[in-house]
Amino acid sequence: MNVFVADEQSEHVDVAALRDLAVSVLEAEACPADSEVSLILVGDEEMAGYNLKFMERSGPTDVISLPIEELAPGRPPSTMPQGPPPMLGDVIIAPSYVRRQASDLGVAFEDEVALMVVHGLLHLLGYDHADGAGAEKMEARERDLLAAAGRARR
Numbered sequence: 001m002n003v004f005v006a007d008e009q010s011e012h013v014d015v016a017a018l019r020d021l022a023v024s025v026l027e028a029e030a031c032p033a034d035s036e037v038s039l040i041l042v043g044d045e046e047m048a049g050y051n052l053k054f055m056e057r058s059g060p061t062d063v064i065s066l067p068i069e070e071l072a073p074g075r076p077p078s079t080m081p082q083g084p085p086p087m088l089g090d091v092i093i094a095p096s097y098v099r100r101q102a103s104d105l106g107v108a109f110e111d112e113v114a115l116m117v118v119h120g121l122l123h124l125l126g127y128d129h130a131d132g133a134g135a136e137k138m139e140a141r142e143r144d145l146l147a148a149a150g151r152a153r154r
Contacts, residue, residue, distance in 0.1 A: 009046075030076045062101055111154070
């Protein structure tokens with residue numbers, strides 16, 4: 001797995017742990033070994049810009065996923081012989097926002113930021129929580145993946 005992490009903010013984050021978590025999620029979801037994804041850690045101001053640009057919402061948020069293609073849950077991207085590696089997309093996370101959110105919820109920052117990584121990656125892989133059934137499926141998968149990593153889902 002090729003997980004690229006760009007830490008463009010000042011909040012202390014264990015970047016190696018987030019990268020390892022992303023790799024484990026992609027492996028658990030049976031993504032091809034040469035799959036590529038980017039985790040981008042940004043500050044609140046930059047996240048507010050992305051939130052406005054991509055989601056048409058004002059202010060910062062915790063995580064935004066920008067998939068390259070539409071996938072279906074449980075159906076990883078395919079590869080073509082001699083073709084380029086599957087590029088899944090970008091997951092943008094605002095750690096300072098996540099830290100405040102974790103504090104407000106009374107959960108550990110490390111668990112909350114892990115949830116954002118898993119949540120963001122599952123969106124890239126076609127999971128959605130727009131309806132009740134999709135939300136239940138996505139939350140159950142998040143719980144399983146986080147538990148496998150020794151983390152808890154709120």
